[in-house]
Amino acid sequence: MDLINSGIDGALKLFFAVFSWAPPLVGLAVISALVGVGMLWVFKKTSNQARMKQVKRRVYASLLELRVFADEPGVTWRAQKSLFAANFRYMGLALQPALWLAVPMVLLIIHMESFYGRAPLPVGREAIVTMGMAPGWDAHAAAPAVTAPAGVEIAGPPVRAEAAREISWRIVPHGEVSGEMVFRVGGTAVARRIEAGSRPRYVPGTNVRSALAGVWEPAQPRVASDAVEYIEIAYPGATLSAFGVRLNWLVWFFGISILAALVMKKRFGVVI
Amino acid sequence: MSAAPSGAAWLRPFALVTLVALALAGCSRSGTHAAGKRMIVLGVDGMDPQFLEAHWSSLPNLNRLRQEGDFKPLGTTVPPQSPVAWSSVTTGMDPGGSGIFDFVHRNPATRMPLSSMAELTPPSRTITIGPYVLPLSSGGVKLMRAGRAFWQVLGDHGVHATVIRMPANFPPADCEQESLAGMGTPDLRGTAHTYAFYTDDPAEKRKEVSGGEIVKVKLDRGRALLSIAGPPNTLRKDNATSYVTLTADVDPVEDVARFELEGQRFMLRRGEWSQWFHASFPLIRGLKSASGIFRIYLQQAHPYFRLYVSPIQIDPGDPALPISTPSNFSRTLNDAVGPFYTEGIAEETGAYRAGLFSRAEFLSQSKKVLSDSMRLFRRELDGFQDGLLFYYFSSVDQNAHMLWGRYDEDLLEIYKAIDIAVGEAMQKAGRDTELVVMSDHGFARFDRAVHLNTFLMQNGFLTLDDPKNVGDDDLFVHVDWGRTVAYAVGLNGLYLNQEGRENGGIVPMVDRQTILDKLAARLKEFKDPLNGENVIDTVYFSDTAFQGKNLKYAPDIIVGYRRGYRASWQTALGAVPKDTVEDNTQAWIADHCMAAHLVPGVILSNRKIAAKDPGLVDIPSTILSEFGLQNGPGMIGKSVF
Numbered sequence: 001m002d003l004i005n006s007g008i009d010g011a012l013k014l015f016f017a018v019f020s021w022a023p024p025l026v027g028l029a030v031i032s033a034l035v036g037v038g039m040l041w042v043f044k045k046t047s048n049q050a051r052m053k054q055v056k057r058r059v060y061a062s063l064l065e066l067r068v069f070a071d072e073p074g075v076t077w078r079a080q081k082s083l084f085a086a087n088f089r090y091m092g093l094a095l096q097p098a099l100w101l102a103v104p105m106v107l108l109i110i111h112m113e114s115f116y117g118r119a120p121l122p123v124g125r126e127a128i129v130t131m132g133m134a135p136g137w138d139a140h141a142a143a144p145a146v147t148a149p150a151g152v153e154i155a156g157p158p159v160r161a162e163a164a165r166e167i168s169w170r171i172v173p174h175g176e177v178s179g180e181m182v183f184r185v186g187g188t189a190v191a192r193r194i195e196a197g198s199r200p201r202y203v204p205g206t207n208v209r210s211a212l213a214g215v216w217e218p219a220q221p222r223v224a225s226d227a228v229e230y231i232e233i234a235y236p237g238a239t240l241s242a243f244g245v246r247l248n249w250l251v252w253f254f255g256i257s258i259l260a261a262l263v264m265k266k267r268f269g270v271v272i
Numbered sequence: 273m274s275a276a277p278s279g280a281a282w283l284r285p286f287a288l289v290t291l292v293a294l295a296l297a298g299c300s301r302s303g304t305h306a307a308g309k310r311m312i313v314l315g316v317d318g319m320d321p322q323f324l325e326a327h328w329s330s331l332p333n334l335n336r337l338r339q340e341g342d343f344k345p346l347g348t349t350v351p352p353q354s355p356v357a358w359s360s361v362t363t364g365m366d367p368g369g370s371g372i373f374d375f376v377h378r379n380p381a382t383r384m385p386l387s388s389m390a391e392l393t394p395p396s397r398t399i400t401i402g403p404y405v406l407p408l409s410s411g412g413v414k415l416m417r418a419g420r421a422f423w424q425v426l427g428d429h430g431v432h433a434t435v436i437r438m439p440a441n442f443p444p445a446d447c448e449q450e451s452l453a454g455m456g457t458p459d460l461r462g463t464a465h466t467y468a469f470y471t472d473d474p475a476e477k478r479k480e481v482s483g484g485e486i487v488k489v490k491l492d493r494g495r496a497l498l499s500i501a502g503p504p505n506t507l508r509k510d511n512a513t514s515y516v517t518l519t520a521d522v523d524p525v526e527d528v529a530r531f532e533l534e535g536q537r538f539m540l541r542r543g544e545w546s547q548w549f550h551a552s553f554p555l556i557r558g559l560k561s562a563s564g565i566f567r568i569y570l571q572q573a574h575p576y577f578r579l580y581v582s583p584i585q586i587d588p589g590d591p592a593l594p595i596s597t598p599s600n601f602s603r604t605l606n607d608a609v610g611p612f613y614t615e616g617i618a619e620e621t622g623a624y625r626a627g628l629f630s631r632a633e634f635l636s637q638s639k640k641v642l643s644d645s646m647r648l649f650r651r652e653l654d655g656f657q658d659g660l661l662f663y664y665f666s667s668v669d670q671n672a673h674m675l676w677g678r679y680d681e682d683l684l685e686i687y688k689a690i691d692i693a694v695g696e697a698m699q700k701a702g703r704d705t706e707l708v709v710m711s712d713h714g715f716a717r718f719d720r721a722v723h724l725n726t727f728l729m730q731n732g733f734l735t736l737d738d739p740k741n742v743g744d745d746d747l748f749v750h751v752d753w754g755r756t757v758a759y760a761v762g763l764n765g766l767y768l769n770q771e772g773r774e775n776g777g778i779v780p781m782v783d784r785q786t787i788l789d790k791l792a793a794r795l796k797e798f799k800d801p802l803n804g805e806n807v808i809d810t811v812y813f814s815d816t817a818f819q820g821k822n823l824k825y826a827p828d829i830i831v832g833y834r835r836g837y838r839a840s841w842q843t844a845l846g847a848v849p850k851d852t853v854e855d856n857t858q859a860w861i862a863d864h865c866m867a868a869h870l871v872p873g874v875i876l877s878n879r880k881i882a883a884k885d886p887g888l889v890d891i892p893s894t895i896l897s898e899f900g901l902q903n904g905p906g907m908i909g910k911s912v913f
Contacts, residue, residue, distance in 0.1 A: 128530075128537050139494065140524050156541055159530040161521030163495035168530050170539045234537060 005218040036260030116249035118203035119238035121196040149179025318669030319711035333695035347887035351764035357712035358439035363419030364892035364907030368818025374762035389456035422892035432659030455616035459583035473576035483622025502553030563590040619670035676862030711873035721840035724760035746845035765827030809867035832867030
């Protein structure tokens with residue numbers, strides 16, 4: 001699994017680097033269109049196309065019946081029943097490709113969140129870094145020592161939140177930063193990547209220790225200390241704007257990929 | 273081959289375009305000399321002529337403005353209270369025209385105080401579903417001020433105006449002009465200003481304090497869940513208060529804590545302010561909520577947790593009540609400069625008066641309000657192109673109340689900030705834009721608090737059910753209305769208990785003037801028991817003091833105190849304490865609710881002022897005149913130039 005994650009992450013980083021010259025929306029548009037076409041191909045390969053075609057014909061026929069025999073209640077009633085049943089059948093047929101698509105799409109979206117969903121910390125504005133501690137942690141013990149990369153200031157003492165089993169530090173980036181914060185936890189050095197500045201880039205999510213939690217943070221290195229459960233930096237969410245419209249990246253992603261799939265379905269000979 | 277068009281033919285389209293353009297230009301400035309005209313008016317609440325005279329050397333821009341233009345005292349209204357005075361600036365009418373006579377009026381039927389500026393009107397038709405009452409018709413908030421605002425008149429004639437934070441303009445006067453409501457705008461709870469103070473300090477026994485409430489909390493493993501009260505849920509039958517929960521995690525040793533609400537996290541050290549929290553107060557869970565913003569201040573984390581939570585502001589980015597025209601204007605401002613204080617009076621004088629804030633803490637909060645205001649001001653000044661820009665500053669007034677005469681150096685810092693704003697406006701104005709800086713009133717020390725109801729009682733005009741019941745109980749709980757001739761509510765108002773007007777009133781109309789004359793004579797003889805000096809300078813009869821006759825809520829007598837004296841807080845709310853006058857020991861050490869001629873405001877301009885004795889009602893006339901317009905109906909002023 002780690003190998004697959006590394007592969008996806010590496011491919012996305014390469015793709016991101018290729019499009020680093022352009023606004024993020026350009027790269028996202030290209031990847032969304034490719035994903036749309038990919039989804040189309042998977043859909044074709046994993047669905048019963050002949051049966052889908054037949055069901056869709058049934059839907060069209062029922063709709064035509066409803067229109068033509070609008071003044072004949074008996075026919076209308078039968079057409080509605082038939083339409084209803086055909087719709088159910090269609091949904092059943094679409095389930096199989098949807099299941100095939102679900103896993104890779106979820107994985108892809110989780111990875112892409114680091115590229116398009118999070119923005120680096122704004123320069124000059126405070127942010128909070130939070131370390132989740134393992135059970136048995138003593139809130140009255142000294143907090144781990146922290147070393148921040150050049151350009152990041154640790155602004156004041158940490159808060160040891162006993163009830164939440166967390167320690168939070170306040171940091172202020174003073175310039176473009178792409179480095180590592182190092183926490184010394186009981187003799188073990190635990191590193192955590194930090195990104196700050198205005199340039200769009202890969203912004204990692206939460207570092208976690210457990211494999212189960214790692215399912216949702218597939219691209220991050222695991223926390224190398226049994227005393228720590230996770231390390232999180234509160235990055236702001238990123239939004240992408242075009243033509244004066246500012247939207248979450250997922251809206252652009254699904255919009256463009258669906259559009260690409262619809263445009264290409266005839267060329268691929270796919271019944272959706 | 274086509275023939276070339278004749279001269280007349282090819283000119284035809286250009287002629288048409290030119291005619292249309294001329295026609296449109298004519299429509300947009302119909303009947304005015306407004307084309308290309310620009311005027312900036314800065315309203316500085318409470319800027320005092322004496323203070324300016326004493327500090328010209330520290331206020332270089334204001335000094336240059338008076339040297340290059342002019343500077344004069346500006347006559348204020350009777351009484352010289354901000355909502356009264358700014359209503360006159362807005363409408364060009366005296367209080368008898370605008371119908372605003374005090375911060376508070378009284379309901380003649382109940383004699384209970386009510387807000388003079390706005391009134392809440394519930395929806396007339398509703399439907400009840402379970403615990404919810406859903407409106408079928410719109411309710412709303414009604415502006416009580418009568419008369420048309422000068423920017424409405426400008427709008428009628430196609431003159432663009434932007435009016436930011438004009439007092440007594442909530443909800444904002446209906447028009448297409450850009451305006452943001454000022455003093456009188458409530459917090460999201462619907463009150464004038466209600467802050468909350470959370471603590472586990474066992475020494476703190478109070479629950480309600482001036483302008484706020486104290487909430488006891490208990491920390492469990494360093495954590496406190498703080499219920500932040502939002503607006504009463506008018507969609508519920510019981511109008512239950514809506515809440516959000518702010519989670520506070522306090523470090524076990526260090527004086528620092530972490531706060532979290534709806535995904536927003538802040539860490540604060542002792543003595544530090546947060547940025548704005550955004551909160552959605554649920555009205556129908558998952559369907560409808562009211563959006564508010566607030567700031568918190570961690571006074572200390574140890575040995576006891578003490579946290580101030582500001583009044584919940586109406587979120588300018590998603591306003592639950594109308595605070596601007598057009599309605600999306602506050603959102604535009606929010607997008608441009610970030611969240612800002614929206615309540616009418618945001619400076620935290622209440623917590624300072626209650627002893628919860630030190631002077632330094634009050635000043636730090638007040639500077640945050642000023643900082644928000646300066647961001648808005650600079651945004652508007654930068655974008656100002658034509659027409660009128662009116663901008664109101666509250667900071668001098670609110671700081672003067674707490675600093676005047678005792679901490680003048682601190683007050684001077686606020687004046688200096690305004691001086692910077694004036695300098696920026698002067699630079700923007702250049703030579704082709706009129707610039708006026710004006711205030712609604714001046715200031716004086718408030719050393720002695722006058723219990724006017726006690727004076728009335730001692731002079732036989734007011735009777736208690738038992739003479740022993742003197743004290744700070746407000747709302748006239750012990751007054752025997754069957755034997756009471758007059759009573760005082762608000763900061764300058766005195767009312768007859770008049771038959772046919774007050775519920776159970778005993779003064780027949782025929783005796784009205786006789787009793788008023790008797791009251792006036794006694795008031796003029798009112799001596800301070802401490803030093804034998806007169807307490808009252810001028811007694812005004814509403815029947816004769818005003819040109820306007822919109823006197824529905826007018827007090828029968830308006831009391832003009834001498835400098836140094838003012839009605840006590842108890843008087844304002846209808847209490848009858850033991851003594852007639854006592855030392856003002858509160859942090860609120862200065863005021864202006866005195867005789868109008870003793871606390872004039874100021875006017876400065878980059879032009880010579882021709883008027884010998886300019887007054888507040890002249891300001892809107894001056895503005896209209898600069899754009900070539902005549903006074904509207906009811907306006908009584910004239911241009912000062």
